[in-house]
Amino acid sequence: MPPVGGTVGPILPALRAMLGDRLSTGQSVREQHGRGEGVPDLYPPEAVAFPESNEEVAAIARLCCAHRVPIVPFGAGTSLEGHVTALRGGLCISLSRMDRVLEVSPDALDCRVQAGVTRLRLNAELRSHGLFFPVDPGADASIGGMAATRASGTAAVRYGTMRENVLGLTVVTPDGRIVRTGTRARKSATGLDLTRLYVGSEGTLGLITEVQLRLYGLPETVSAAVCQFPGVPAALDATVAILQAGIPMARIEFVNALQMHMCIRYSKLDGMAELPTLFLEFQGSPAAVAEQVEMVQAACEEMGGSGFLWANRPEERSRLWKARHHTYYANLHYLPGKSQMGTDACVPISALAECILETEADVAATGLLAPLVGHVGDGNFHLGILFDANDPEERARAEGLARRTGKRAIRLGGTCSGEHGIGMHKLDLAAEEHGEALSLMWAVKKALDPLGIMNPGKLLKPLD
Amino acid sequence: MPPVGGTVGPILPALRAMLGDRLSTGQSVREQHGRGEGVPDLYPPEAVAFPESNEEVAAIARLCCAHRVPIVPFGAGTSLEGHVTALRGGLCISLSRMDRVLEVSPDALDCRVQAGVTRLRLNAELRSHGLFFPVDPGADASIGGMAATRASGTAAVRYGTMRENVLGLTVVTPDGRIVRTGTRARKSATGLDLTRLYVGSEGTLGLITEVQLRLYGLPETVSAAVCQFPGVPAALDATVAILQAGIPMARIEFVNALQMHMCIRYSKLDGMAELPTLFLEFQGSPAAVAEQVEMVQAACEEMGGSGFLWANRPEERSRLWKARHHTYYANLHYLPGKSQMGTDACVPISALAECILETEADVAATGLLAPLVGHVGDGNFHLGILFDANDPEERARAEGLARRTGKRAIRLGGTCSGEHGIGMHKLDLAAEEHGEALSLMWAVKKALDPLGIMNPGKLLKPLD
Structure with missing residues (x-):
């Protein structure tokens, strides 16, 4: 990997001519784009560009490529491992103004969105079609960022992660070509799976500018429940039994005793004990949900679970899930x-x-x-x-x-x-996990980003 | 891509020393390995090796690499697009003797198998654990070959394809390194997705020697049905309605009027008309299946479907699915x-x-x-x-x-x-489908197989 020493100086005039006030070098904008949510350290980019089209992203990439300026793609800034820090300076390319839902097809159960659309915005727009996009990492991340980090969250047990739910991408390569990967077909056996290669690549191979997504019909019935267990093994044995039985759970979340202690205080969960707890969600037809509930309750009780608390009304459900999703605040408040x-x-x-x-x-x-x-x-x-x-x-x-x-x-x-x-924070651990596979990842990285300008210092630990 | 002109001659003594009678240069063995099932043209390899371990495959690859001998991986030979033809001669590496199920974990719902295990063998072994592997391409393909071609089949609508069901791989690189990709975890966000890159790579990047698979519990109830429609649109409108309603169908197979004409003659499907037809399968708990059946019957009838024929007993189901799966023979018989x-x-x-x-x-x-x-x-x-x-x-x-x-x-x-x-047969069509993405696929191919010895002439059309 050649060293990256570029700065944006030489290309600023061209960027300004192209983008006008959609290019910022102001201190506060740079700092806003200098870190995500998990890693406190700040590495601001030298400038931030706000393109509005694939063609603008490609033109910016060509400029950066010609002058070896590092590029850091930026979605909503909610990533947790320092993915968006500008470790070697360079240009942050924010996709925030590419925020249109381009097409929704209820018949095909898919949609195409620009990378900057956030998850909640997308789901608000899908609701009128009777559809939803299930990948739910908690944060209101951008769809492009979720694809780039292979996000998942609480509903992955039923619907899978971004890996399973991205049908295709539009990618701008580091040398400024606009490339479509995948098709709208549900499956394909033609060629190397570039879609899955870019999903999870953390901006190190190119910029994801558009995403084709699988969608799902809104479930007829949603029900939630909470069950408490005498110990961790009992709660997890119940989980294994539920999965082995093939019950299509929408969510199965575990909260340990210490976390329950904090949640009970913060979210006023009256009547709950400071015990290992499962938060459960069921989706489907009324009869299917009723049957699932019965099977899950039996599995939990067999493992010593007790205190089954049902929540069928939306406001009850919302209260339970808020308690689960607010653990971050409960902890900081504690x-x-x-x-x-x-x-x-x-x-x-x-x-x-x-x-x-x-x-x-x-x-x-x-x-x-x-x-x-x-x-x-x-x-x-x-x-x-x-x-x-x-x-x-x-x-x-x-x-x-x-x-x-x-x-x-x-x-x-x-x-x-x-x-x-991985971002910048888990390079060592990931290298240990991958072993020899890391060298193959580097070979792919060098093939698709030969100058090493895409989000340098992230995802892949340098080889010895 | 450098030209590949090697032949196995220079490495035959070393191969023979390593493999003994597990190396064959006999005419009939070479011809057996010179084509798959779909393309009639014969391109025999110069020799066929039958390794029994990752280490042997790696040692063979190192020999081929040093002498630029083309390598064609071979599983069960059931691929349909000429994937296994030795277009440029070289060595066929058959994985047929690497046919052990290495580990089955009912608690983790996964298993690890050698690449040469066939689908029916695996499922026979899983049955005693109450488990099954759902990807069903019809043919009794090898699991390694199914991974290499990203196979799917009739049950993909419910369970996904090999893309969704392979957790990790052991791959031998063209230069003879043994690399593990993926983990046993259900999901991961660490690094480039090499597993999905090798799944569907058709032996052009390396040799898949072991596969870690997701498994599923055998369903409590299985039911099948057939419904006939006045026209193609009615049958497909019913399909769309069923999918939109989120009914977790195990299989939805369409058979057109001409195919029904041939099936009725060949498989003696008394009482069925020569009309567009859906073959349906339901899996789950008795109550869930009963509900799904009711919803699907309503959706079909709304679209003008009639003649619902139910098959709950295994032998009735088997008769229906045999008729569907024997279309190939029905046609040739016609x-x-x-x-x-x-x-x-x-x-x-x-x-x-x-x-x-x-x-x-x-x-x-x-x-x-x-x-x-x-x-x-x-x-x-x-x-x-x-x-x-x-x-x-x-x-x-x-x-x-x-x-x-x-x-x-x-x-x-x-x-x-x-x-x-794609194999050797659809290079032009795939190139048209991929457009500019083909150049990225070639970049990856050259990075991971710089000498171009892995299954040359397949998957990727040469760039102009």
Whole structure:
């Protein structure tokens, strides 16, 4: 990989001529684009461009390519591992003004959107068609960013991740070509799967400017439930039993005892105990949901689950899921002044109980407070490690806990990141996970970004 | 891409020393490995190797790499587009002796198999665990070959294709490194998706030697049904309605009137009319299946469907599906002495009726007999074009019809191959489908197979 030493200086006049006031070098705009949500360190780009079309993105890329200016693509800035930091300066290309839903087809159950459309905006627009897009990472991320980080979230157990739900892309290559990948067909066996190669590439191979998505009809009935367990193994045994029975759960979320302690205080969950808990959601026809509920309740009770709390009305459901989704705020509220570091282990569900129990013991040994929530239907869980960002020793302890949690997932046959990605923050862990495969990833990277200008310093640890 | 002129001569002594009688240069073995099932032309390899371990495959690859000998991977030989022909000679590496199921985990719902295990063997072994692997291309293909061609089949509407069901791979690179891709976790956001890059790469990037697969619990209840329609649009409108309602169909297969004519004669389907027909399968709990059946029957009747025929007993179901799966034989039996050429168009389901109606009119204009069946839940259908392989004019007419059908799918937003792949036979159509993306595929190909020894002449049309 050739070194990247470019700065935007030489291309600023051309950029300004093309973009006018859609190019910013102001300090505050640069700082707004200098970090995402998970990593506190700030690396501002030298300038921020706000293109409005594929052709503008391509023209900008050609300029950057000719002068070896690093490019950092930027969606909504909600990524968690420092994906959008401008580690080597260069130009941030914000897709925020490419925010149109280009086409919705209820008959084909698909749509085409520009990369800057956010998830909530898209779903608001789809509702009138009786449709929705199910990938739900929590944050109101941009669809382009979700594709670039292979996002998933609470509904992946039923609907899959961005990997399964992106049909095709429009990509601008680092040398400024506009390329379509995939088709609108549900499946294809023609050629190398470029769509899946760009999904999860974190802006290191090119810029995703448009996304073709699979859509789903809004479910007739939605029901939620909560069930509490005497211990972690019981909750996870119930999860395995539910998955083995093939019950098409919409969501199965685990919340550990410490996290319940914090949620009960913050979200006023009266009547719930500080026990390992499953939050469950069912979607389908009334009869299908009723049957699923019955089967799941039986599976939970067999494992010692109790206190089944049903929520059929939207406002009850919303209260339960708000409690689950507000764990981040509940934690920060519990220990004011602390920062929170997330982990993202994902393992085969058969190893999940072991992984979580070892991790809870590890947390206890560190003396840190680190509640745990999990998308357990996928084998994925997060610690929210609370630490003092101004105390180097405590931050190092938090980093150590996070690193050990990632290594544990790898050792158990899993991955150090189920859904947050690598960014600048997990290069070492990912390299350990990939082994020799890292050299193949670098070969692909060099083939598609020979100058190394696309989001340098992210995703792939340099080879020795 | 450097030219490949190597022959196995210089490495034969070393291969023989390594493999003994697991290396064959006999005429009949070479001819058995010189073609698959769909393309009649024979291109035998110079020799066939039968390795038994990753290490042997790697050692063979290193020899071939050092002497630029073309490598053609071979599974069960059931591919349809000439994937396994040795167009430039070289060495065929058969994975048939790597046929062990290495690990089955009912708790994790996954397994690891060697590439040469066939689909039916795997499912026979899984049954005792209460599990199954759902990807069903019809033929008893090898799992490695199914991964290499991104196979799917009748159950993809419910369970997805190999793309969705391969968790990870062991790949031997053309220079003889053994690389693991993916993990056992259900999802991962770490690094470039090499697993999906090798799935569907048709042996052009490396040799798939082991596959980690997702598994599913055997369904409690399976039910099948047949419904007949007054016309193609009615049958496909019913299909769209069923998909929009989110009914989790296990299979939805379309058979056109001409194909029904042939099936009724061949498979003695008493009581059925020569009308466009849907073959349906339901899987799940008894209550879920009963509800799905009711909803589907209502949707079909609303579109004018009639003659609902239910099959709950295994032997009734088996009779129906045998009739569907034996269309190939029904067609050849109808016109003895003819050969059959398959097409593989796949379009958004909203365009499927248009695509099928235009194709039926095209068939009529050619004067050829070409019945049609389709995995319509995926928007995928096949013509079985009957032609005289010894009549160049008739073969050209068949090729023309096949080409126009592929082009029609591309024009309607789809793909020229939903599941059979490109092999040596569809290079032009695939190039038309990919446009500029073909140059990116070539960049990846050159990065991972710089000498161009992996299955040369397949998958990617040379760039101008």
